[in-house]
Amino acid sequence: MPELPEVEALAAFLDGKLAGRTVAAATPAAFQAMKTYDPPLSAIEGLTFDGVGRRGKFLDMRIGELHLVMHLSRAGWIRWKDELPTQPVRPGKGPLALRLRLTEPESAGFDVTEAGTQKRLAIWLVSDPEDVPGVARLGIEPLSPEFTAEVLIDLLKNERRQIKGVLRDQSTIAGIGNAYSDEILHAAKMSPFKIAAKLTPAEVTDLHAIAVGTLTEAVERSRGLPLTELKSEKKSGLRVHGRKGEPCPVCGDTIREVSFSDSALQYCPTCQTGGKPLADRRLSRLLK
Ligand SMILES: [Zn+2]
Secondary structure (H helix, E strand, O other), X not given: OOOHHHHHHHHHHHHHHHOOOXXXXXXXXXXXXXXXXXXXXXXXXXXXXEEEEEEOOEEEXXXXXXXXXXXXXXXXEEEEEOOOOOOOOOOOOOOEEEEEEEOOOOOOEEEEEEOOOOOOOEEEEEOOHHHOHHHHOOOXXXXXXXXXXXXXXXXXOOOOOEHHHHHOOOXXXXXXXXXXXXXXXHHOOOOOOOEHHHOOHXXXXXXXXXXXXXXXXXXXXXXXXXXXHHHHHHHXXXXXXXXXXXXXOOOOOEOEXXXXXXXXXXXXXXXXXXOOOOOOHHHHHHHO
């Protein structure tokens, strides 16, 4: 799933391609992806892109007075095409969710696609991004100047949840998902199951610096890369996430995994949990 650094790079790329350009046609191909119908998608035809930005993991395309907001979810992506296919869009089962064609040059534009059978990609056309419930709920942007160590100390001081869950809760901090929360906790040498309120102010100050550093580094690595390379770049930059069974790049211990019903986290026991493997709940349930 694209997280803050990838969506940031995607937004910067699209901003360079789209700002000042005019929409010729916007054609939905997967109707379940469209979460709003008033105004209709055709309302952006003839309007000019003002720019493309990011809020959390949401893309915000400013077009005239409107905002085309997208959440790519797990398997969504945007494919820029200097030459879009000319045959008409056929709504149906394929990966195409939306095609947007520009006026000049006539063949350029982008496809919004979603791989797989689980269709969770979502698109809204609104006059204010805050009209999108997921955007309205977003917590603080971790790369904004407002996100200081003091702010994080305040967010966590009464937080009874485990730190892994807090870091990826979009309504607490915007843009960090399963992958970067694994990376941040590994770099901070912190157990994902640690109760947030039990962290000392010094530990939270450290965690804050590491979170900002990890995300900034990932944004820097992604900047300017072609869209086709962003996903592989994300993967190659990760040190523990998705690397179960591989040696930890810091200490050489084997990276372990805890699986949940719809996701899994990876961590290094030596770096993060005093050498003790964490209980894998799914596995222990199977063994009962
Ligand atoms: Zn390690």
